[in-house]
Amino acid sequence: xxxxxxxxxASHAGVHLAASxxxxxxxxxxxxxxxxxxxxxxxxPLSKAYLSGTPMAEPVALRPESFYDAKNITLLRGERVDxxxxxxxxxxxxxxxxxxxxxxxxxxxxxxxxxxxxxDDLDGLIYLRNLDNARRLLRRLDSVRRVVVVGGxxxxxxxxxxxxxxxxxxxxxxxxxxxxxxSVSQEMSDYVLDVHRARGTRILLGTGVTAFEGTDGDLTxxxxxxxxxxPADLVVIGIGVTPRTELxxxxxxxxxxxxxxxxxxxxxDPRVVAVGDVTVVxxxxxxxxxxxLESVQNATDQAxxxxxxxxxxxxxxxxxxxxxxxxxxxxxxxxxASSKYDDIVIRGSxxxxxxxxxxxxxxxxxxxxxxxxxxxxxxxxxxxxxGISFRRDHAADESITLKALL
Amino acid sequence: xxxxxxxxxxGEQHIADAEIGVSVMEVAIRNDVPGxxxxxxGSLACASCHVYVQSPWSTQTGEPxxxxxxxxxxxxxxxRPESRLSCQLTMCAELDGxxxxxxxxQL
Numbered sequence: 131x132x133x134x135x136x137x138x139x140a141s142h143a144g145v146h147l148a149a150s151x152x153x154x155x156x157x158x159x160x161x162x163x164x165x166x167x168x169x170x171x172x173x174x175p176l177s178k179a180y181l182s183g184t185p186m187a188e189p190v191a192l193r194p195e196s197f198y199d200a201k202n203i204t205l206l207r208g209e210r211v212d213x214x215x216x217x218x219x220x221x222x223x224x225x226x227x228x229x230x231x232x233x234x235x236x237x238x239x240x241x242x243x244x245x246x247x248x249x250d251d252l253d254g255l256i257y258l259r260n261l262d263n264a265r266r267l268l269r270r271l272d273s274v275r276r277v278v279v280v281g282g283x284x285x286x287x288x289x290x291x292x293x294x295x296x297x298x299x300x301x302x303x304x305x306x307x308x309x310x311x312x313s314v315s316q317e318m319s320d321y322v323l324d325v326h327r328a329r330g331t332r333i334l335l336g337t338g339v340t341a342f343e344g345t346d347g348d349l350t351x352x353x354x355x356x357x358x359x360x361p362a363d364l365v366v367i368g369i370g371v372t373p374r375t376e377l378x379x380x381x382x383x384x385x386x387x388x389x390x391x392x393x394x395x396x397x398x399d400p401r402v403v404a405v406g407d408v409t410v411v412x413x414x415x416x417x418x419x420x421x422x423l424e425s426v427q428n429a430t431d432q433a434x435x436x437x438x439x440x441x442x443x444x445x446x447x448x449x450x451x452x453x454x455x456x457x458x459x460x461x462x463x464x465x466x467a468s469s470k471y472d473d474i475v476i477r478g479s480x481x482x483x484x485x486x487x488x489x490x491x492x493x494x495x496x497x498x499x500x501x502x503x504x505x506x507x508x509x510x511x512x513x514x515x516x517g518i519s520f521r522r523d524h525a526a527d528e529s530i531t532l533k534a535l536l
Numbered sequence: 537x538x539x540x541x542x543x544x545x546x547g548e549q550h551i552a553d554a555e556i557g558v559s560v561m562e563v564a565i566r567n568d569v570p571g572x573x574x575x576x577x578g579s580l581a582c583a584s585c586h587v588y589v590q591s592p593w594s595t596q597t598g599e600p601x602x603x604x605x606x607x608x609x610x611x612x613x614x615x616r617p618e619s620r621l622s623c624q625l626t627m628c629a630e631l632d633g634x635x636x637x638x639x640x641x642q643l
Contacts, residue, residue, distance in 0.1 A: 179579065200568065426575060427582075454582075456579065461581065463581060504606035507607075
């Protein structure tokens with residue numbers, strides 16, 4: 131196929147889409163535009179292992195620089211597309227460059243949701259979304275003693291764990307009544323809460339932030355909803371993301387908390403696919419509903435699907451969502467969608483920090499969460515992909531591996 | 537500069553330049569070796585960089601950690617005694633010429 135493909139967004143989804151297109155035989159021109167100046171890199175470590183290093187450390191590149199040349203992919207870094215004329219098949223960058231296309235892929239991702247509060251312009255508020263954010267945080271770490279983390283989701287908890295490991299005093303404030311509420315079971319929330327508290331992190335649930343206080347432009351404390359004040363040299367904010375849908379809206383695609391796509395990454399315009407955090411996908415386990423997944427797995431699997439859609443090839447099978455988190459010495463691995471379950475089975479030892487929570491709806495296995503249990507995780511993913519539900523009594527029996535139940 | 541030899545499912549060889557200190561998974565990604573996915577970027581979360589270390593190298597690569605061992609149990613392709621996740625193998629001078637077979641299935 132000699133059509134011209136333009137991919138806007140050069141993180142996991144965009145880069146994987148470009149790579150998949152070449153792998154699947156696309157021979158036409160292929161341009162990848164990314165707003166960040168860096169060589170596209172792995173984003174998840176920025177709130178995990180990368181924060182244990184130094185600000186000068188290079189992140190892990192998604193592909194080496196030579197890859198783009200070798201695959202004849204034009205990678206434009208530090209360029210942002212401002213305008214798209216879909217009828218004419220032209221996108222215009224902020225530098226005024228015209229990029230023609232026959233197929234367009236939107237991989238524009240998401241931006242960190244901002245807290246708009248009194249004092250939000252003080253120096254010392256850090257959002258954690260990209261490499262520059264992580265480097266800014268790292269540069270401050272040697273001089274900070276007290277940090278307030280706002281948000282008890284993955285980003286906030288991962289950052290809090292690294293800060294504690296650096297012996298920094300950490301208070302984490304979460305507005306909801308439990309941690310990671312959108313993504314994990316109550317049982318896992320409770321377990322992770324205990325682990326962080328045992329490591330000395332002060333965690334306040336059901337508590338909002340109302341203001342940031344400072345002197346001479348520098349942050350000194352955070353005011354909470356109950357009127358109390360927490361001294362802080364730095365605030366790390368991880369309260370979710372907002373999909374970057376401006377371009378999609380500009381060209382009239384259907385947007386509802388993200389660009390609506392089908393399971394092959396197709397939008398409602400046949401010339402346009404969309405991939406990654408910016409999209410809303412059909413729920414893999416609950417027909418008729420949709421969800422927005424913010425994960426590497428979703429980005430890469432969707433990218434592969436989008437490549438087949440662009441090339442008119444047979445669609446790839448729909449994959450099971452999975453994601454992971456590193457907090458202290460916990461490796462959390464989650465698969466499926468645990469939002470609606472009515473029963474759980476726990477296998478392994480919660481006390482030893484090595485266990486798996488399996489979530490059932492009726493007799494159907496709908497999700498699972500593993501703590502330091504990689505073998506269970508592999509079997510869990512395969513079970514969910516194959517529609518296999520382990521019998522509860524078998525699943526609870528540690529003398530049987532989950533793999534043996536597949 | 538050292539080298540790593542990757543053997544593909546049809547027995548084809550990819551000889552890749554490898555910098556000291558870089559993981560074997562990264563060597564594969566940098567050299568566009570087919571079959572090594574490395575989806576999680578070396579975080580020990582996905583088991584998609586599974587390789588079989590060929591003798592005599594297995595004596596030099598040591599034993600997997602408990603976490604790696606557990607992830608290998610959950611890997612897609614057959615677990616063998618010589619199974620390793622290549623993100624956990626760091627290149628050093630002693631491993632120059634390391635030969636690994638890429639597992640036939642990764643995800």
